[in-house]
Amino acid sequence: MTVAISKIEPKSRLSAADWEDAALASLAEGGLGAVAVESLARRLGVTKGSFYWHFATREALLQAALERWERSDEHEVLAPIETVADPRERIREMVRQVSHKRPSHAVFAALLKAIDQPSIRPVIERVSQRRLDFVTEAFRQAGFDAVTAANRARLAYSAYVGFIQLAQIGQPRMNHEEFEAYIRDFIEILIPH
Amino acid sequence: MTVAISKIEPKSRLSAADWEDAALASLAEGGLGAVAVESLARRLGVTKGSFYWHFATREALLQAALERWERSDEHEVLAPIETVADPRERIREMVRQVSHKRPSHAVFAALLKAIDQPSIRPVIERVSQRRLDFVTEAFRQAGFDAVTAANRARLAYSAYVGFIQLAQIGQPRMNHEEFEAYIRDFIEILIPH
DNA sequence: CAAAATCAATACGCTTGCGTATGGCAGGCA
DNA sequence: TGCCTGCCATACGCAAGCGTATTGATTTTG
Numbered sequence: 001m002t003v004a005i006s007k008i009e010p011k012s013r014l015s016a017a018d019w020e021d022a023a024l025a026s027l028a029e030g031g032l033g034a035v036a037v038e039s040l041a042r043r044l045g046v047t048k049g050s051f052y053w054h055f056a057t058r059e060a061l062l063q064a065a066l067e068r069w070e071r072s073d074e075h076e077v078l079a080p081i082e083t084v085a086d087p088r089e090r091i092r093e094m095v096r097q098v099s100h101k102r103p104s105h106a107v108f109a110a111l112l113k114a115i116d117q118p119s120i121r122p123v124i125e126r127v128s129q130r131r132l133d134f135v136t137e138a139f140r141q142a143g144f145d146a147v148t149a150a151n152r153a154r155l156a157y158s159a160y161v162g163f164i165q166l167a168q169i170g171q172p173r174m175n176h177e178e179f180e181a182y183i184r185d186f187i188e189i190l191i192p193h
Numbered sequence: 194m195t196v197a198i199s200k201i202e203p204k205s206r207l208s209a210a211d212w213e214d215a216a217l218a219s220l221a222e223g224g225l226g227a228v229a230v231e232s233l234a235r236r237l238g239v240t241k242g243s244f245y246w247h248f249a250t251r252e253a254l255l256q257a258a259l260e261r262w263e264r265s266d267e268h269e270v271l272a273p274i275e276t277v278a279d280p281r282e283r284i285r286e287m288v289r290q291v292s293h294k295r296p297s298h299a300v301f302a303a304l305l306k307a308i309d310q311p312s313i314r315p316v317i318e319r320v321s322q323r324r325l326d327f328v329t330e331a332f333r334q335a336g337f338d339a340v341t342a343a344n345r346a347r348l349a350y351s352a353y354v355g356f357i358q359l360a361q362i363g364q365p366r367m368n369h370e371e372f373e374a375y376i377r378d379f380i381e382i383l384i385p386h
Numbered sequence: 387c388a389a390a391a392t393c394a395a396t397a398c399g400c401t402t403g404c405g406t407a408t409g410g411c412a413g414g415c416a
Numbered sequence: 417t418g419c420c421t422g423c424c425a426t427a428c429g430c431a432a433g434c435g436t437a438t439t440g441a442t443t444t445t446g
Contacts, residue, residue, distance in 0.1 A: 013422085013423065013424095014423080014424090031309065036402090036403065036404090037403075037404070037405085038402085038403070038404090039403090046423090046424065046425085047424070047425055047426080048404090048405085048424095048425085048426095049423080049424045049425050049426075050423065050424050050425085051424095052405075052406080053422080053423060053424070054423090057404085057405080058403090058404070058405090112306075112358055113305075113306040113307075113308075114306075115306075115358070115361055115362060116223075116224060116361070121362060124362060125362050128359065128362070147374065148378065151374070151375050151378040151379070152378070152382070154375060155352055155375075155378070155379060155382060157355070157359070158351070158352040158353075158354075158355035158356040158359060159348055159351040159352040159355055160351075160355065161351075161354070161355030161358055161359060162350070162351035162352055162353065162354030162355030162356070162358070163347075163351040163355070165305055165308070165354055165355070165358065166321065166350070166351060166354060168308055168309070169308060169314060169317060169318050169321070181340065181344070182344050182347060182348075185341065185344040185345070185348070186344070186348060189345070189348060189382060189383070190382070206392085206393065206394090206442090206443085207393075207394090229432085229433065229434090230433075230434065230435085231432085231433070231434085232433090239393090239394065239395085240394070240395055240396080241394095241395090241396095241434090241435085242393085242394045242395050242396075243393065243394050243395085244394095245434095245435070245436080246392080246393055246394070247393085249435095250434080250435080251433090251434070251435090
């Protein structure tokens with residue numbers, strides 16, 4: 001796997017945060033395997049020597065980077081939607097968010113592929129649980145009983161997860177127009193009336 | 194990642210097929226990374242020397258193993274369902290198949306995670322296209338217009354793909370009873386009336 | 387039974403990636 | 417000015433994995 005990794009220009013002195021940013025970017029572009037110490041160093045225009053001053057181990061970097069990503073996912077994706085009063089509209093808004101905001105979801109897709117890694121799994125578990133609870137609650141408020149709401153939420157979230165996987169192979173070979181139509185149908189099917 | 198890999202007992206002489214079987218088993222249990230020459234050799238109770246007599250390279254083994262898996266998926270999953278006359282029932286049957294037959298889907302899940310690997314991608318593309326066409330056609334026969342049928346098929350297939358990913362973290366923490374209820378809702382939502 | 391073909395062990399070289407050890411250089415502060 | 421601390425380079429050691437080369441054993445076949 002040789003993935004094109006955008007090089008970032010110098011910056012005489014680096015901080016831990018710079019390494020975390022680079023880690024997330026590489027993660028999104030090339031998967032967990034691309035988060036390699038020496039590769040990141042090249043990307044940042046330095047050598048390993050720098051890295052091991054800021055972090056004790058590669059794991060520590062991952063930990064820090066993921067923590068940051070998890071917070072940003074919570075605050076910049078979920079939180080804004082929470083303000084939408086109408087539950088039906090809230091679900092629609094989430095589908096739109098999720099279907100149009102790429103960058104953060106690239107990280108999620110990469111993490112999904114490394115779900116058996118002990119350091120990754122808990123992150124996905126927490127994020128998924130939050131999102132699932134969120135959607136379930138919206139369905140409940142929209143009038144569905146507890147079980148039905150949970151099942152619709154499961155279906156919606158599974159479809160989301162599956163879609164970002166399949167999107168990588170351009171499997172649902174769609175143009176923008178078809179995609180919008182798909183999203184409309186998606187919403188129509190899951191939120192009837 | 195250390196994954197428990199079941200050891201298989203001797204068998205004085207091995208064939209290429211034995212290596213392919215071991216490759217698929219390891220793939221299902223530990224992902225693409227577990228399909229390593231020396232590791233498979235240990236599993237089969239021999240050394241690398243044997244492997245490189247049967248295959249020129251690791252890639253060649255993967256190729257052969259996946260070809261076999263792809264055929265079996267086509268003949269043992271899709272073909273039997275094709276005989277069901279009623280399209281609605283055909284979709285239901287496919288959902289049941291897919292939601293209850295584990296082994297083959299473990300391989301699929303593993304491949305999904307390695308979708309950026311040039312040797313894996315075409316396999317997933319072919320398999321997904323076949324399945325997607327299959328479901329789309331069933332929805333058409335069930336009376337949906339072309340676009341709607343395609344979208345429902347996409348939704349169903351995405352939900353399937355997402356589910357087998359999430360299942361690995363026991364995310365939709367369900368017992369057998371709840372799972373059956375979920376499948377019923379799943380079918381109910383996608384095939385109304 | 388002998389020779390040839392088939393299958394396997396051992397030992398090696400090469401690459402990648404993590405982690406360590408140590409030394410060097412710059413800028414702030416005494 | 418000179419030194420100390422923060423940041424980085426260089427040079428290792430080590431493990432895992434692929435692939436090669438050579439030799440050895442066992443089966444098959446003439």
